[in-house]
Each structure stands twice: as structure tokens, then as C-alpha cells.
Amino acid sequence: MPALKKHLIHRIALGIALVLCPFLVSAQETNTSDLAQKEQAVRDLQTRFDVDFSKLQIYEQVRVKTSQAEEDALLYRRDSEALALLSRTGKMAQTLADLPENNATRIEVESQLRQRLAGIDTLIIGGLERLNRRIDEARARVPSLKGVDQFQARAQISSLQDLRYKTMRAMAEIFPTLEMLGIPYEDFRRQAELILTRQAERLVALLSFSEAATAEIAAEHSANPGNSELVLAYSEIQAQHEQELAQLIQITDALGLMGVNVSTYRAVIVKQRGVLSVDIFKGKVLQNILAEYYESIRFYLHENAVNVVLKTLFIILIFFAARLLSKLARRAAKAGVQRSKSGLSQLHKNVLV
Known part of the structure; x- marks a missing residue:
């Protein structure tokens, strides 16, 4: 009897295994397929990153004498491409985070990113300093320009300022990437x-x-x-x-x-x-606004205390005078209602006279 029971259990387990086997194989194939897709996505980003990085080197390698306007245009284009490349680095780091830590593709690409991001602090801060200098130089040229040249110079200043603030935002966004790659920051x-x-x-x-x-x-x-x-x-x-x-x-x-x-x-x-x-309801924003207006009101009261007191007293006197007149009117109406017909007739005569 125990042998028969053991045989039945073995048969049941074998049947369950046969039923679940296709699902397990399918799940494993799905996981393998998902991993392969993620690895391919990382490879695609890496290929595009390498192409753009090599393209960026052209601006540094080629030294051809050009006019000031052409040089400014090239520098602006270079900095714009560098900013786009920096933003793409963050996207690549997010894609890498989806891969297992021991994945060969992740390890390889992370190593390359560490090399590329070496000295990123000097590059970004130095880039901001160069942008500031170019903005100041462009501003200094504006008064001496006329017509179209002046409008172009102003447009250049606006574009450089926009690039500067985008670079500052990219600088703030880079720290999660540096932390993921283990780069001190x-x-x-x-x-x-x-x-x-x-x-x-x-x-x-x-x-x-x-x-x-x-x-x-x-x-x-x-x-x-x-x-x-x-x-x-x-x-x-x-x-x-x-x-x-x-x-x-x-x-x-x-x-x-x-x-x-x-x-x-x-x-x-x-x-x-x-x-x-909606920003007014975030954190201490409302508190700061109220505190600022309170200080303004307190300063006004301190500087104009006498006038404020006199105006307040005048308003209070008007208020009490209005209440007194209201009471007198109510009493007169009440007295008129309580008079007899002959008395009310005599009151009308007195009023008309």
C-alpha cells in the first residue's frame, strides 16, 4: 500500500511538471528576449554616443582662421552639441540601470562612460565661464553696431544666455549618473x-x-x-x-x-x-510671502503711526455716529407707531407747518 501511494505521488508530480514545463520554458525565453532587447538598446545608444562624441572632436582638431562671427557660430554649435551629448549620457545611464549589475554589456559600457566623464566638473564649469565671457564680449560690441548687425548681436546674446541656463540645468541633472557610475562628485x-x-x-x-x-x-x-x-x-x-x-x-x-x-x-x-x-501652496512658499507682507505692513505702521491712529479714530467716530442715528431713527419710528390717531394727525400738522 505505501508503495502504491508513493507511485501515485510520483505520477502526479510528473504530470504537474509536464503541464508547467512549457510555461517555464516560455517565461525563460521571454526573460532572455527582454534582456537581449535591453542590451541592444544600450548598444544603440552607445553607437550613437560614440558617433556624436567623435563629431564633437572635430571642433577641437580643425583650426581654420575664420571671422569673429563665424568663430562665434562654430563655438555656439559646439557647445550645443556638447550639451545634447551630456543629456544623452544621463539617458544611457538610466538604460544601463535596467540591466543586471553583473551583465557584461553593462560592465563594458559603464567602464567607457567613466572614462568619458572623467573631469566632467572641470569641463562644465569651464564651459560656463567661457559662455559668460562670450556674453560679456557680445554685450560690449552692441553699442558700436547698427541696423541688422545690432539685432544679430542681441539675438546672439539671447541664444548664449539660453545655452548657459540649459547647461546649468544639465549640471544639476548629472549627479544621479555620477552616483550610479561610482564617480566621486x-x-x-x-x-x-x-x-x-x-x-x-x-x-x-x-x-x-x-x-x-x-x-x-x-x-x-x-x-x-x-x-x-x-x-x-x-x-x-x-x-x-x-x-x-x-x-x-x-x-x-x-x-x-x-x-x-x-x-x-x-x-x-x-x-x-x-x-x-499652484507654487504658492508648495512647502514654505506661502509662509515666506506672508512674512514679507507682514514686514511691509509693520514698517508702514511704524513710519506712519500718527496718521494711522487718527484715521482709525475718525473711522470709529463715524461708526458710533451712524449707530446713534440708527437708534434715534428706530425710536422715532416706534414712537410714531404707538401714537393715537389724533396724536398722529397733530404730528403730521406740526411737520407740515
């Missing part, structure tokens, strides 16, 4: 945070200046509405204010990616926009 992160914070503080100051200039121009225009130069100046300062605000938003987002508390800058953004947004 603490010193680089401190420098990046300092660069972004200084830029944010500079923009906050510029926004304050442009806001004050806007108020001054508006006041002068009210006194002299026929001055067309004031209208032009107002339009220019408004455009400058909007540009500085957009730049502060970009820097604030970059600092937020690094985990820095940006509630103060978000409060400035909400205030300078002139409208409420």
Missing part, C-alpha cells in the same frame, strides 16, 4: 550649488531693480503722458523683467533637482508674476 556638487545659488541671488536683485525702474517710469509717464521715450523705456524694462523672471524659474528648478530648499525663490517668482499659482 561631492566637491563638484558643492561648486554647482554655489554657482546656481549666486546666479539665483543675482537674478532676484535684478528683478528688484527692474521692478523699481518700472514704477519710476510709470510715475514719470503719469506726469508726462506725451513722452514717447518713456513708453519705449517701459516696454524695454518690462521685456527685461520677463526675461530675468524666466531665468530665475530655470535656476530655481535646477536647484530643486539638487534637493536645495528653494521656497524663498519660489515666493519671489509668485510675487514677480503678479498672479497666484
Whole structure:
């Protein structure tokens, strides 16, 4: 009997194995297929990365004497390609994270990325410094230019500024990639945070200046509405204010990616926009705005205490006088209702007389 029971159990187990075997084989084949697809995706990204990296070297290897305008255009193109390559590095790192740590493809590509990203801190910070110099040089040339050349110079400045802020954001986004590859980045992160914070503080100051200039121009225009130069100046300062605000938003987002508390800058953004947004409810943004307005109210009360007190007393007196007149009117109406017909007739006669 025990032998028969053992035989039945063996037969049942064999039957289950035969039933599950196709599913297990299919699952294994699926996992192998998924892994192969992920490896191929990494290989494709690596091939494109190598091509773009080699293309980038052309700008450094070829030294042909060109005009200043052509040189500026080439440098802008080089920096734009370098920025795109840096962003692609982050995408490749995310794709690598989907592969097992002991995967041969992952190990090989990670090793190559470590070599390519060696000294990335010097490259990015040095690139930002070069962008700053080129922006300053372009600004210095604007007053001496006329017509189309001046508009082109201004467009160049705007493009360089946009590239600078995109580079700053890419700098903030690179740290997860460096951490995944095991590349030390603490010193680089401190420098990046300092660069972004200084830029944010500079923009906050510029926004304050442009806001004050806007108020001054508006006041002068009210006194002299026929001055067309004031209208032009107002339009220019408004455009400058909007540009500085957009730049502060970009820097604030970059600092937020690094985990820095940006509630103060978000409060400035909400205030300078002139409208409420969902940012007001994030973190300590609302608290900062209320604290700032409280300080303004407290300063106003301190500077105009006497006037505020007199105005308050005057309002209180008006309030009590209105209440007194209301009570007298109610009493008169009540007394009129309670009079007899003869008394009410006599009251009408007295009023008419």
C-alpha cells in the first residue's frame, strides 16, 4: 500500500511538471528576449554616443582662421552639441540601470562612460565661464553696431544666455549618473550649488531693480503722458523683467533637482508674476510671502503711526455716529407707531407747518 501511494505521488508530480514545463520554458525565453532587447538598446545608444562624441572632436582638431562671427557660430554649435551629448549620457545611464549589475554589456559600457566623464566638473564649469565671457564680449560690441548687425548681436546674446541656463540645468541633472557610475562628485556638487545659488541671488536683485525702474517710469509717464521715450523705456524694462523672471524659474528648478530648499525663490517668482499659482501652496512658499507682507505692513505702521491712529479714530467716530442715528431713527419710528390717531394727525400738522 505505501508503495502504491508513493507511485501515485510520483505520477502526479510528473504530470504537474509536464503541464508547467512549457510555461517555464516560455517565461525563460521571454526573460532572455527582454534582456537581449535591453542590451541592444544600450548598444544603440552607445553607437550613437560614440558617433556624436567623435563629431564633437572635430571642433577641437580643425583650426581654420575664420571671422569673429563665424568663430562665434562654430563655438555656439559646439557647445550645443556638447550639451545634447551630456543629456544623452544621463539617458544611457538610466538604460544601463535596467540591466543586471553583473551583465557584461553593462560592465563594458559603464567602464567607457567613466572614462568619458572623467573631469566632467572641470569641463562644465569651464564651459560656463567661457559662455559668460562670450556674453560679456557680445554685450560690449552692441553699442558700436547698427541696423541688422545690432539685432544679430542681441539675438546672439539671447541664444548664449539660453545655452548657459540649459547647461546649468544639465549640471544639476548629472549627479544621479555620477552616483550610479561610482564617480566621486561631492566637491563638484558643492561648486554647482554655489554657482546656481549666486546666479539665483543675482537674478532676484535684478528683478528688484527692474521692478523699481518700472514704477519710476510709470510715475514719470503719469506726469508726462506725451513722452514717447518713456513708453519705449517701459516696454524695454518690462521685456527685461520677463526675461530675468524666466531665468530665475530655470535656476530655481535646477536647484530643486539638487534637493536645495528653494521656497524663498519660489515666493519671489509668485510675487514677480503678479498672479497666484499652484507654487504658492508648495512647502514654505506661502509662509515666506506672508512674512514679507507682514514686514511691509509693520514698517508702514511704524513710519506712519500718527496718521494711522487718527484715521482709525475718525473711522470709529463715524461708526458710533451712524449707530446713534440708527437708534434715534428706530425710536422715532416706534414712537410714531404707538401714537393715537389724533396724536398722529397733530404730528403730521406740526411737520407740515
